[in-house]
Amino acid sequence: MTDATADEAEAPKKSGKLGMILGVILALAGAAGGFFATTAGLLPFGSEKPEDMAKTKDEKKDVEALPDVGFVDQPSVIVSVNAGDSRHLKFHAQLEVNADYIADVEKMQPRIMDVLNNYMRAVELTDLEDSLALMRIRGHLLRRIAIVVGEGRVRDVLVMEFVLN
Structure with missing residues (x-):
């Protein structure tokens, strides 16, 4: 075994x-x-x-041509925001304009700046806390600028700078 x-x-x-x-x-x-x-x-x-x-x-070489647009630069706007403390909002935008109307929009720039200043001074701090605040501001400004320069001239408001200090 x-x-x-x-x-x-x-x-x-x-x-x-x-x-x-x-x-x-x-x-x-x-x-x-x-x-x-x-x-x-x-x-x-x-x-x-x-x-x-x-x-x-x-x-792919046969692509659609870009629209015939130009950009009109607006001077920066610095306004105090309605708050208890001293806060300032710096806003700088460019207007996307149909190429045929660039001279018309540039001629109306003082009126556009007046609209920008008046609207930005009316903005309150609580309006800026929303995540969609910038989109809403762009829409309001576009509508007000279209009233000043006429429908169909300005295509969009492009926000270049939006700083709250």
Whole structure:
């Protein structure tokens, strides 16, 4: 009996190298197959082949022209905000104007600055705490400026600087 247990104890242990070698070979074969399937366009989610990509580069040259606009710079406005302490708001904007009306808008710049000053002085600190305050201010200013210079001349008010100290 002691001889039988001694034979079982001396049985060689498998090192597992064969499984690791097979795993590496299968991984390399899978990588090569995936590369081939991707480059050959056999996969459904590969949308463009290299030949198609060259065509789309040429087609992208035919883009829509930008609108004919100009920008009229407005001087910075610094106003005190209605608050208990001394706080100031610095506001600087540019007006996006249709190119045909740039001279008209520049001629009305003193009136535009008057509208800007009056509106910015009416803004209170609580109005500025909202996350949509800047969007609302832009909309109000655009409407007031459109009344001064006429509809269709000014396309947008672009805020360049908006600092509350």
